[in-house]
Amino acid sequence: MKKNLEVPIETRIGNALNQIEILDIHTHLYAPSMGKMLLWGIDELLVYHYLVAEAFRWMNIPYSKFFALSKSEQAQYIWNELFLHHSPISESCRGVITTLNMLGLDPRKRDLELIRKWYAERSLEEHVDETFALAGLKAVVMTNSPFDREETSYWEKGLQQDPRFLTALRIDPLLLDYGNTIAYLREKGYNVAEALTQEVRDELFRFLSDWADKLNPLYLMVSLPPEFSYQVETSRHKMLSKVILPFCRERGLPFAMMCGVTRAVNPQLCLAGDSVGLSSITSVENLCRNFPENRFLVTALSRENQHSLCVAARKFRNLHPFGCWWFTNIPTLMDEISTLRFELLGLSFTAQHSDARVLDQIIYKWTHFKESLILTLSEKYSALEASGWEISDEEISRDLQDILGRNFEQFCSKESSEKSS
Numbered sequence: 102m103k104k105n106l107e108v109p110i111e112t113r114i115g116n117a118l119n120q121i122e123i124l125d126i127h128t129h130l131y132a133p134s135m136g137k138m139l140l141w142g143i144d145e146l147l148v149y150h151y152l153v154a155e156a157f158r159w160m161n162i163p164y165s166k167f168f169a170l171s172k173s174e175q176a177q178y179i180w181n182e183l184f185l186h187h188s189p190i191s192e193s194c195r196g197v198i199t200t201l202n203m204l205g206l207d208p209r210k211r212d213l214e215l216i217r218k219w220y221a222e223r224s225l226e227e228h229v230d231e232t233f234a235l236a237g238l239k240a241v242v243m244t245n246s247p248f249d250r251e252e253t254s255y256w257e258k259g260l261q262q263d264p265r266f267l268t269a270l271r272i273d274p275l276l277l278d279y280g281n282t283i284a285y286l287r288e289k290g291y292n293v294a295e296a297l298t299q300e301v302r303d304e305l306f307r308f309l310s311d312w313a314d315k316l317n318p319l320y321l322m323v324s325l326p327p328e329f330s331y332q333v334e335t336s337r338h339k340m341l342s343k344v345i346l347p348f349c350r351e352r353g354l355p356f357a358m359m360c361g362v363t364r365a366v367n368p369q370l371c372l373a374g375d376s377v378g379l380s381s382i383t384s385v386e387n388l389c390r391n392f393p394e395n396r397f398l399v400t401a402l403s404r405e406n407q408h409s410l411c412v413a414a415r416k417f418r419n420l421h422p423f424g425c426w427w428f429t430n431i432p433t434l435m436d437e438i439s440t441l442r443f444e445l446l447g448l449s450f451t452a453q454h455s456d457a458r459v460l461d462q463i464i465y466k467w468t469h470f471k472e473s474l475i476l477t478l479s480e481k482y483s484a485l486e487a488s489g490w491e492i493s494d495e496e497i498s499r500d501l502q503d504i505l506g507r508n509f510e511q512f513c514s515k516e517s518s519e520k521s522s
């Protein structure tokens with residue numbers, strides 16, 4: 102066993118993090134072959150909906166007038182308000198600074214035009230390579246929606262898959278808004294109706310199979326509202342138990358549930374208008390118990406759900422907690438959530454995903470998370486050493502690879518589905 106006792110544990114973890122390659126298991130990024138769908142550059146960074154919400158705390162412009170502006174005009178407003186008129190200390194603002202800095206730009210100059218010029222001369226290919234290298238990623242998982250006309254047009258043409266951009270099948274409209282999705286499914290040639298008769302279920306299965314064949318997804322996924330429950334019989338309950346979960350079982354795919362988003366609490370804010378609510382982890386437990394042959398990847402948006410999610414995962418090996426999602430992707434909560442998971446689950450979870458919507462964001466989202474992980478994990482290793490254990494560099498690297506991709510890959514693999522049955 103290679104010991105490295107003189108070097109501080111924080112440095113050893115930092116060194117190991119620089120050497121491993123991370124799998125980012127949930128993003129909203131798209132492969133470069135999907136053209137304009139892959140967002141990148143300074144204006145996209147500035148109009149990120151996390152920043153839009155913060156800028157409206159200061160801006161007096163009416164919502165509709167702001168959203169009618171061009172992208173670069175919106176970006177200028179946000180830059181002025183959040184970076185020039187006030188110090189950019191929020192997590193999302195600091196993220197822009199970290200990103201620019203790591204790309205070799207100097208944000209201290211406060212010169213937006215200069216930054217825009219730098220981006221204008223950049224090629225997408227070199228940008229993908231550099232952002233992935235700076236973030237330390239081997240691949241990202243996209244969010245692929247068979248209900249998005251822009252996206253489906255690419256897949257229908259037959260897309261060459263890129264090994265750095267893996268796929269996941271997003272099915273929110275099917276589970277959460279089936280009534281309004283029927284017309285779309287019919288238009289696409291699936292003979293479906295409101296009542297989930299055997300014939301309709303077969304058609305829905307055919308729809309999911311066609312898309313799984315096209316995409317080859319790692320998992321199916323949905324974001325759930327706080328009131329989502331698996332305790333009372335509802336139509337969603339039936340869609341889940343009679344269509345989605347049997348489909349996942351047949352294909353050996355995990356089902357990812359992102360729990361606790363209340364959509365459009367302020368619809369005028371568009372994408373920035375969603376909020377958070379407490380979810381029912383009892384429902385997650387009910388699903389894990391009633392469907393032991395399904396595997397569930399689960400993240401929760403509410404801070405108050407984090408402890409019970411860890412406890413639920415102690416009870417069900419077909420439950421895999423992942424990531425510090427969206428409003429929990431801030432240093433205070435990353436530290437807290439990772440620590441809770443270490444103390445209750447050891448290293449049997451996936452510590453983070455970026456949720457990046459703009460390619461450049463993988464740089465800051467992963468750099469900031471690594472800063473947090475160095476703190477939380479070094480505390481755990483130090484406590485362990487004080488109790489009489491010794492940890493090698495190889496073991497540090499193994500543990501990091503586990504929580505930053507390998508556990509997820511194993512959970513998704515067919516062997517894992519055999520184990521849970």
Ligand code: RAT
Nearest residue numbers: 129324359362372427456458
């Ligand atoms: O984090 C986000 O950007 C959110 O808007 C959502 O996309 C969320 O992550 C989701 O996948 O539903």
Ligand code: ZN
Nearest residue numbers: 127128129456
């Ligand atoms: Zn997301």
